[in-house]
Each structure stands twice: as C-alpha cells, then as structure tokens.
Amino acid sequence: DDFIFLSCVGDSSDIKSQVQLWNLSELQQGPIGLLEFSINSRLWHITPSPIDNNVYVVLKGYPSIPGSSGLASFAYDNSGGLVLNWQKTDSSFDELHGVAVSADGSRLYVSSKGDGSMHVFNSSGELLNSISNVGGATKDLTGIALVQVP
Numbered sequence: 001d002d003f004i005f006l007s008c009v010g011d012s013s014d015i016k017s018q019v020q021l022w023n024l025s026e027l028q029q030g031p032i033g034l035l036e037f038s039i040n041s042r043l044w045h046i047t048p049s050p051i052d053n054n055v056y057v058v059l060k061g062y063p064s065i066p067g068s069s070g071l072a073s074f075a076y077d078n079s080g081g082l083v084l085n086w087q088k089t090d091s092s093f094d095e096l097h098g099v100a101v102s103a104d105g106s107r108l109y110v111s112s113k114g115d116g117s118m119h120v121f122n123s124s125g126e127l128l129n130s131i132s133n134v135g136g137a138t139k140d141l142t143g144i145a146l147v148q149v150p
Contacts, residue, residue, distance in 0.1 A: 003076070006031075007043035007057050017041040019057055021080050032080030037087075040068040045098045045143075049123070051105035053077065058096045059089060063114060066091035071099065071110055071121060086125040093119070098144035111141040118144070 004024055010017040021033030037043060042060040049055065053076050061069030070089030076082050094114025101108055107128070108121040116135025120128045135141030 005046055005048070005055055007046040009042050009044075010039040013039055015039075017043045019043065019046065019055070019074065019082065021076060021082055023080070033076065033082040035074055035082040035084060037072070038068070040065050042068075044096070047099050047101055049101055049105045050103055054085060054123070056099050056101065056108055058099050058110060059087070060095050060097060060113070061089070061093070063095060069093040069096045069114070071096065071108065071125065073123070073125060088121065088125045088127065090127075092130075097142045100144045100146045102146060103148050109144055109146065111144040113140055113142050115139055116141045
C-alpha cells in the first residue's frame, strides 16, 4: 500500500488522458509518476497485476472514433517510474469499461459498456477470446470482478 494509481480522463488537447502515480505517504506533494495517453483514449478502470509490477488500464475511447477503445499495460518501479508495455486498440471494441486480472496474472477480462461483450486477453495484450452479448438486453456491461472459490 505504498502507491496509488489514478486514471484520469483528459478534456482537451492541452490535458491528455493520463495515469498518475502517487506515493501514499506524500499525497500532498503531487504525483511522482505520470504516463500520458491520447485525449481520445478516455482512461477508465485500472487494476494492478497480482504477481508483478504491471498495471492495466482500460481505454474507454469514443464510439464515434473507431479504434480509440482498448486496453493498455504499463510497468512501474519503486522510484515512481512508469513505462508503457503495450496498448491494444481495435475498431471492434465498443467503449471498454471494467478490467479484472486472474489470480495467476495470466488473463485479463475486460467488459464492454457499448455492446455488452466481454474480451479476454493474455498478459502480453493478445486478444484470446471475445464473448458477445454477456450484458444481455441492456448491453451496458460495466464492472467486472473475479474471485477464487476456496
């Protein structure tokens, strides 16, 4: 519990979407790390890997801008450095929203607010599977969580 990651939606060409890394013991001093994304990315849910120093952030994008929605991975170090590992976008993704990571860190599950589907990626950003209509008639699949049954 030393760091907190914030995903921020940009609102102009001057203020891009960004991930901010803050040191929890020094919150008043501002972010110690910053990673910027395109204004069209519209960063959304964010979650850390349970096994390493990687974090995953959803790029909600805009329905009117094909290829702006997706998922990104970045690594952090103990001094606050942030490095983009990969960014996966595709015109078939429709307002991706929530993200959850399997306990072994090998799979990422991403919900789509736009079309109610769920996408499964590996930790390298390869799309493994897409399941349509998970959200049913509402097509508003937003949050997603995983639990391990003992």
